[in-house]
Amino acid sequence: MLPPLLARFCGLTLMIQLAVRAASPSNATVEASFATASADFLRFNNNLNPVGAVALGLHEYDGKYVVPTAATNEAVRAGLMGFHKRFSAFDRAQLSPTNLRDLSVIENQIGTKLLFADRLRYLQRSPLAYADQPDVSIYLKRDWKPLNERVRDMTALLRLAPAHFAAAQNNLEARLPRPWIELGIEVAEATASFWEKDVANAAAEVSDPAVRAEFATANTAALQAIRAYTTWLKTERLPQATDDFALGREGFSELLSLEMIHLMPERVLEIARRELKAEQARFADAGRIIDPSKPAPEVFLAIQRDHPTEAGLIPDTRRNLEAIRDFVVDRKLVTIPSPVRAQVKETLPPFRATSFASMDTPGPFETKATEAYYYVTPTEKDWTTDQKNEWLTAFNYYTTDVVSIHEAYPGHYVQFLALNASSVTPAAKVFGSYAFIEGWAHYTEQMVIEAGYAGPEPVKHPPTSDDRLRIARYQMAQSNEALLRIARLCCAIQLHCLGMTVDQATDFFVTEAYYQEKPARSEAQRGTFDPGYGFYTLGKLQLLKLRSDWQAQEGDRFTLQRFHDAVLSHGMPPIRILRELMLTNSASWDDIL
Template sequence: MTRQMAMMASALALVLGAPAALMTAAPVQAATAAPAGPPQGRGDYKVLNAVWAEFLAWRDAREGASVPDYTPQTIARQSRELNGLMARVQDMNVASFSRAEQADWLAVRSKMAQHMFWLQVSKPFSRDPGHYVDQMLYPPMTELPVSGAEKDRLVARLRLIPQLAEQGKRTLTEAAADYADLALYNLEHADGVGHNHPWRPVPPAGVIGWFDDMAARAKDKQPDLLPDIMAARSAALGFRDWLKAARPKMTAKAGVGEARFNWYLKNVKLLPYNADQLYVLGARESQRLWAIHALEEHRNRKLPPLLPAASKEEYERRRADTKAAITQWLKDEDIITIPDDIGPLYVNVPWIERPGGRNFWEEIQYRDASPDLFHATIPGHAFDGNMGKRDKHPIRSRIGDGVRAEGWGVYLEEASQKLGFMAGRPRVRELIDIFGIFRAVRVAGDIDLQLNRKGVKDVVAEWRQNTPMLDENVARVDAEIYLRRPPGYGIGYTVGMIEMQKLLADVRFQEGEKFELKRFHDRVMTIGRIPFSLIRYDMTGRDDEVKNFWRMDPLPPA
C-alpha cells in the first residue's frame, strides 16, 4: 500500500467504522499501550484553580514586561518556573473531578504545554527576526497628537525599539531562512493587505515607511516627538542592515518538523488527528467544495454575474442592510439567541480603493457582504467574542482556542446556506464556496510549511492556483501568519468546521427528537472557548477522544 493510500484509508476509517462511528469518529492517535486514565494525584479542583491563577500571573508578567528579556538565562529560568507549575497540575486527583472539571484540567494543561512549546521549540526570540520587527510596526501607526498617559506609553514604546533591535542581534542565533526573508520584506514593503493598519492612499513601505509617515505627521502636529521617532527609525534601519548582512548564514528550517507538529496537535490542540490524516481531510474537503462549486455555477449559469459595489456609499449601504437582514433572520428562524445588549459588533473589510485593484477579501465582500458578516461579525467572531466577555468562569473565561474560534466561523458559512439565508442569493452561494476552498487548501499549506516540505513561495503559488480570485498579497500574508504563529493555526478553519459539525451530529444523535438547534448553538456560546474535543466531552460525555489525552507525551527531540 502506498503512503497516500494508507493516509486515505486511515482518514476514511474516521467515518466508515462501526455504525456508531457515523456519529462519533474514533480517535486516531497511535498508541503503544492502552490509554491512561485520569491522574489520581493529590490536588483537588480548588488547587487546580489556584495553580491556574499562578500560571496566569506568571504569563502576564512575562508578556507584559516593560523591557522584554529573551536572554538564554531568562528563557531557562522561565522554563524551570513553567515546569514547576506543570508538575503541580499533573499531581491532581483528576479521576475524582466532575466531567466539566476534567475538561477544565485538560484545558489548563494544554495552555501550559503551549507556552512550554513556545519557550523550547518555537523560540521566536532566537529563530524569527519578525518577532522583533512586529514589535516595531504598530507604534508609528499611532494617531497624533497624543497627550498625558497615552503620550507616555507611546514614548516608552518608541524608546523600547532600539533595545529590541540590539537584543535581536544578540539572541537570533538560529534564525530560519523563511523567517528572515519575511522580516526583511516587512521592514521595507507594505504587505498589501493592511490588517488593522490606518488607511493611506499609498501604503507606507513597511516598518521603515511607517516611521517616515509618523515623522511627517509629527513635524506638523507634535514636533517634540521627533527625536524619539527618528531614534526608533534609525534602530529599525540598523536592524535591517544587520539582517541583510547576516542573512546568508540564516539557513535553518522554519517549520517544527513532523514529530513535534504531531505532538502539538495532540498535547496542545487536543485534536484526534495526526498530520497525515489532516492532510487527507483537507484534500477531501477541497475536492468536495470544488465539486459543489461546479454544480452551483451550472445551476446559476443563466443568472447575471454579481458585480462589486461601485462606491464606498453603495458598499456601506449594502453592508448595513445585510447585517440587519442576518440579525433579523437569526431571530426569526430560532437559530441562536441574540441578546438585546450584545454591544457593538465590528465588521471586517473596509472600503479601500487600492492602486493595484481589489484583494481577495474585497473581491468577495464588495460583491456581497454576507459571507464575511456570518464568519466575522454575527454570529461569528465579533458576536462570539462579545458573548465570551460575559463568561465569568475562572478557567474557561481566560482560554481561547484557534480551532474553536475559526471552526465556528467557517461552520456558519455553509450553515447559512443549509438554513436558507442564501435561498434568494444564488450567486452568493458561489462566493461561500470560494471562501471554503481557500480555507481547505490552507490545511495542506499549513502542514507543508510546518513539516518543512515547502517554503512560503511554493505554498503561495499552490494556494493561488487552487483558489479563485486569490491575490499574491493575501496568500503571502496568510502563509506568514500560519508559519509564524504556533503550529496548526491554518488548519483550524476547515478542521474546526469538521469538529463543529461532528459536535452537532453527536448532540443531535444523542438528543433525538428533543434536539433544538437554537438551544445547541446557545450552549456552544456559553460553554467556553476551549478545544472542541473538550466541549464534546463536556456536552455529550463521550470520552473516545479525551481518553487519549490524560497522559502528556514527552516532547520529541529536534
C-alpha cells in the first residue's frame, strides 16, 4: 500500500493524465466529448479540494484532505494547464447553448485558479491561504451522519495539520505582504481557538472513548502546529513584511476578462466613480427627507446609533427575516422553491476576520444535511467599548434588514435554493461567476427596497409622514450598502493597478462610503487579497442592464418574477452569457453595462 501522501499525489497525477487526454475521440460527438471533459474536470476539482467536495454533498470524500506541498501544488497547476488546453480546443460554434454556458464557468474557474497561482503567487506569498486549514467546520455544522463518524473524519483531517503547516512554512517566501501576514495571524489564532473550544466540545459529546482519545491526540498535535505557525509568522515573516500585494494592471485586466468584462481597469474606474457620485446624491436626497438641516453622513450616523446590543445581535437579526420573506412572496418578486428557512447563527471563529455576514447553504448534491445558515459576525471579547460600538453601527436595524435581503431573501439563499432545485448540469451547479453570485445578492437589495419594502401598500393608503421617514431610512441604509460596494470597486482597481495603500483605501471608505474606522480598515485589508470584490457592483450593474433590455424585449409580458426566475434558471454563469441565453437580439449581447 502506498503511503497516504504519496497515494494522494498519485491520484492527482492520474487527474493530470485526464486533463491532457484527447478532447475529441474519433467515435464521439463534440457534445459527448465536452460532457466527458466536464466530468473529468469535476473529478479533478474534487480530488484537489476534497473539503469543498464534502460541502457539495459528495460524501465519498469524507475524511480526506490534500496537503499543499510544493510538489502537489505543481501537480495541480499542471492539471489546470492541461484542462485549459483541452477546453480551449473545443469549437464554440459546435457547442450547444448549455455547453457554452458550462464552458464559460469552467474557463472562469480554471483562469481564476491560474491567475492566483501565477500572478499573485498566492500559495508562495499568502499566509492567509493556509491559516484556516484543514477546515473541519463542515463536519461540525452539518449532520449527514452520526457525530462519532464525523469526529473520526475531523480526526483524519487534524492528523494532517502538522504536515499542512510544515508545507506552508516551506512554501512561503521570506518577504510577504504585510496585510496578508496580519490577517493570516488573526485567522490562524481564531482557527486555533475554534479547534480548542468548539471542535473539542463537540468531540467530547461522543460516547466512544476510543474515538475521543484519537481525536484528542490529533487535536493536540494540530494545535501545536498551528500555534507554531502563528509564532513563525510573527517572528520570522512579519519583521520582513512588504507592501507588495498588488495584482498589477495586466493581471487585473485578466481578472475582468474572466468575467467577460472586456474593459480596461481605467475605464471601469471611470464607471465606478460615476456610480459613486450618483449614489452619494441618492444618499443625500434620502437624508434631506429625514433632516434637511444636516449633512447626509450626520443623518445616517443617527440611524446607525439605533443598533442592537452585543447580546441582541442574533435575535434582532432573526426578528425581521420572516417578514422579508413574506414580502418577497406576497409581491411575487421571485419563486422561492423550498419552505426550509435559513437559520441565523454567529459566524464561526475562523471566518470572522474576513466576513461581516455570509450565507452557508447545503451543497447541490446534499440529500440529508439540508440546513442553511445565515452567519452574522459578532463583536470580540477583547475589543474596546468604542470598537464594539463601531462594529455594531454597521448592524443598525435598517442596514441589518438590507443585509438580510442580500444574504437570504431573495439574495444568496434563494439563488442557491433555485440552483439546487434546477435541472442544470453538475458543472453549472458547482462552478459560478463571482460577478453573478455577488451581483445578484447586491442587486436584490435595491430591487426589494424599490418594490416597496417598509412602505405601505399603495392600494391601501398613501404614505404618512412616519412612513416617509421610515422609507427614507431604509433608502439610506440600502444606499450606504451600495456606496460600500462601489468604494470596493474603486479601491480594488487603485490598490492593484495604481499604487493605493491600505491606509489610503481606509480613508477612502471613511470619506466616500461614510464608514467608521474599524470596518473601513477591514474593507481595505480585504481588498489586498480579494481583488475581485468590486464584482458586487459590476454584477449588479450588469443585471440592471439585462433587466432593462429584457423588459424592452418582453413588453407587456414582463414581470419581476418572470425575469428573476429566468435569471436563476441557468446556473451561475458570467452575466454576458445570460444575455445570450435571454435576449433574442444578438447585436445587444456585448452591451453589458
